[in-house]
Amino acid sequence: MNDPVILALVFVGGAGGSVIRWLVGIGVDKRYKGTFPLDTFLINVSGCFLMGFLSTLFTVDWKDRYGSNLTAFVLTGVLGGYTTFGSYQLDKAHLYKKGEGLVSCWTGSVVAGLIAAYLGAMIARLFE
Amino acid sequence: MLRATILVLIGGGIGAALRELLMLGVANLPGGFPMPIFVANMTATLLLGVFSALTTGGLIGSRGKLLLMTGILGGLSTFSSFVWGTHQLLTNPAEQVSAIVYVVLSMFGGFLLVELGLWLGGRFMRSHIEAAGPREEL
Numbered sequence: 001m002n003d004p005v006i007l008a009l010v011f012v013g014g015a016g017g018s019v020i021r022w023l024v025g026i027g028v029d030k031r032y033k034g035t036f037p038l039d040t041f042l043i044n045v046s047g048c049f050l051m052g053f054l055s056t057l058f059t060v061d062w063k064d065r066y067g068s069n070l071t072a073f074v075l076t077g078v079l080g081g082y083t084t085f086g087s088y089q090l091d092k093a094h095l096y097k098k099g100e101g102l103v104s105c106w107t108g109s110v111v112a113g114l115i116a117a118y119l120g121a122m123i124a125r126l127f128e
Numbered sequence: 129m130l131r132a133t134i135l136v137l138i139g140g141g142i143g144a145a146l147r148e149l150l151m152l153g154v155a156n157l158p159g160g161f162p163m164p165i166f167v168a169n170m171t172a173t174l175l176l177g178v179f180s181a182l183t184t185g186g187l188i189g190s191r192g193k194l195l196l197m198t199g200i201l202g203g204l205s206t207f208s209s210f211v212w213g214t215h216q217l218l219t220n221p222a223e224q225v226s227a228i229v230y231v232v233l234s235m236f237g238g239f240l241l242v243e244l245g246l247w248l249g250g251r252f253m254r255s256h257i258e259a260a261g262p263r264e265e266l
């Protein structure tokens with residue numbers, strides 16, 4: 001059982017990914033003052049692109065829950081910590097209250113994320 | 129800034145480790161439905177709603193927000209695995225139904241759980257204020 005090693009790697013990766021998310025959020029909020037939650041949107045879509053790219057590059061079997069140390073650190077840790085589902089839903093709740101941009105934010109994030117993941121995977125296949 | 133960074137670091141690490149424990153302990157449902165990620169995301173959305181209301185109410189300060197919301201819940205929930213899982217299910221014709229159920233349940237479930245969390249948190253804040261009594265009059 002190498003669970004403690006995997007857990008430690010995910011902890012370190014998740015810590016780093018979360019700090020990057022926090023800093024990117026601060027940076028985007030400084031430059032963009034609109035109502036659309038651009039920070040979470042950009043973070044999540046770029047994370048999806050990297051997820052598609054790296055999973056394909058590492059040829060990760062998505063069904064394999066245990067994975068390797070590398071995938072635990074990079075995919076589950078860094079990218080998992082970097083992207084966030086919670087803020088995506090909370091931003092939407094705020095928009096819902098204001099009654100603006102709800103649909104574009106809610107479905108747009110998922111559609112843009114899927115396209116980004118697909119593109120990432122496609123680009124990774126060029127390296128095979 | 130250093131203190132804030134440490135709070136996000138520790139919180140994000142804890143949240144991601146909790147998600148990994150879910151991945152190790154909870155199996156996917158038949159048809160490939162990614163149960164561990166679903167549980168992580170739904171738990172995080174509910175608690176994020178609660179903590180958001182408590183932050184608005186002033187019960188959680190800026191440091192608590194960084195540790196609990198930006199850190200632990202941000203680390204626990206994940207958008208990249210959610211979307212990548214959907215993408216993987218969509219590419220397998222036998223699992224496309226799971227993909228659609230997964231996306232719809234995650235989006236609507238998360239929507240309802242945030243609202244539920246905000247409501248529960250708001251309720252708690254009101255009872256908290258009532259319990260605090262006449263101080264509120266000042």
